[in-house]
Amino acid sequence: MTVNKQNEDFGRAALPRRQADQQVSPTESIDASLRWPLFALFGGAALWLVAGSVLAMIASIKFHAPDFLAACPWLTYGRVQPAADDALLYGFCIPAGLGVALWLLAQLGQTPLRGAIVPVVAAKLWHLGVLIGLAGILSGNSTGFAWLEFPRAGSVILFFAYLLLALWAMMNFTARRERALFPSHWFLVAALFWFPWIYSTANLFLVAWPARGIVQAIIGWWFANNLIFIWLALVGIGVTFYFLPKFSGRPLQSYYLALFAFWTLILFGTWCGIPPGAPVPAWMPVLSSVAASLTLVPVFAVGVIAWQTLCGSTHCEPKGGPFCFIRFGFASFVLSSLMFIATACPRMSRVTEFTWVGPAQTQLQLYGFFAMTMFGAIYHLLPRVVGVELPFPKLARLQFWLLMLGVLLFIVPLAIGGVEQGMKLNNPNDIAFMDATKAMLPFLRTSTIGLLLILLGNLLFALNFFAMTFVWGKSLVKKAYTIVTAPLKNQEVKA
Secondary structure, eight states: OOHHHHHHHHTGGGSOHHHHHHHTOOOHHHHHHHHHHHHHHHHHHHHHHHHHHHHHHHHHHHHHOTTTTTTOGGGSHHHHHHHHHHIIIIIIIHHHHHHHHHHHHHHHHTOOOSOTHHHHHHHHHHHHHHHHHHHHHHTTOOOOSTTOOSOHHHHHHHHHHHHHHHHHHHHHHHTOSOOOOOHHHHHHHHHHHHHHHHHHHHHIIIIISOOOTHHHHHHHHHHHHIIIIIIHHHHHHHHHHHHHHHHHTSOOSOHHHHHHHHHHHHHHHTTOOOOTTOSSOTHHHHHHHHHHHHTHHHHHHHHHHHHHHHTTOOOOOOTTSHHHHHHHHHHHHHHHHHHHHHHHSHHHHHHHTTSTHHHHHHHIIIIIIIIHHHHHHHHHHHHHHHSSOOSOHHHHHHHHHHHHHHHHHHHHHHHHHHHHHHHHHTOTTTSOHHHHHHTTHHHHHHHHHHHHHHHHHHHHHHHHHHHHHHHHHHHHHHHHHHHHHHHHHHHHHHO
């Protein structure tokens, strides 16, 4: 098979919409088979997204207004901030990513999802696990490990719920009618296996049978890196590689470069995460820094693929449409990856370590890259699955502008203020610690405004989703009423 033929094969899903509908558009049976699982996954994700944004707002306000909700022990900063992060990651990002992955695997494989009740039950179990986990954090029963704060009860439910969803996705993948493998397949299938491995390993050695000493910190860094950087990148890039060509009207460029990006991301990205100044044997942070610098290779490869795919595009999308979400998410991925690589360098880390630069990079990965990519994918696929047009398309476009501005106002001040804070902390003889801390207040106030805009955008997403669900349910009731009353009307006419 020639390179041109390979590019043509795996880019078939990326043809213009009219042509794609004739060749690889999912049938009504495929969409119908995914309707209820996606309702369960996206519905809970929308609720947790709003809840996480509210908790993040509370945590941000507490930095420049410490007396805010100070009388409530459940809403102290040490509980609210990890609850907000976990609500975003486990409540929205992972179920939204799994829902989009289910749809893409069925779409590319041209196979309806069988036994849809199992993914629905698994989605409900997942959201139950998130509820138990967040209640545990807010009540003071957190494990204390970053991104692994959920107590055992919540973690066990999440693990088995994910296994059910991943198992059904893999069954659909192996039973596909279209046997050709597309680049999106590689990333999504790898992500399905990645999470159970890292989540079970971290829980076993940090919660169930905890390791001792500095080993705990090493495992925690390894888990956080593989979850935030690798898993999100695998799902986000897999989704982007499907939608970029679909919206641009050109096949993905190129097959071998995409394969190279996939393997180098897995090879180099898994060794990162240990800070250069960590109190561990010297070879560990050195190896982590070298691996982080090598992740520039897959990031550059992914950027070249996207650039070549988008160049010469003839397809126009309305401003604020799904394609805008995808493009902004991809740009955020490149920027957050460059920030990740820069902060792993020892010289840069002397300024950025223990500052707000690290949280800024993480939130850019979560909000700017993954959440925005999922919004674009959901706004594209949901009307096709439900069979109902988006009730408020103008609000969807307004959401894009609110989120874009909100992410910029949230991330940029934290990054700039973090660098300034680090420079002051490295000059303790001339600048007191409290002065360096107070210098962050203007930046934190600006980031709170950004969080407010993000909260408004998330509310618009939840409004659009539940309004679409209501419209679909109303149409379903009308059809049922028409079917039930039709014979009665015929009898009345005969009489």
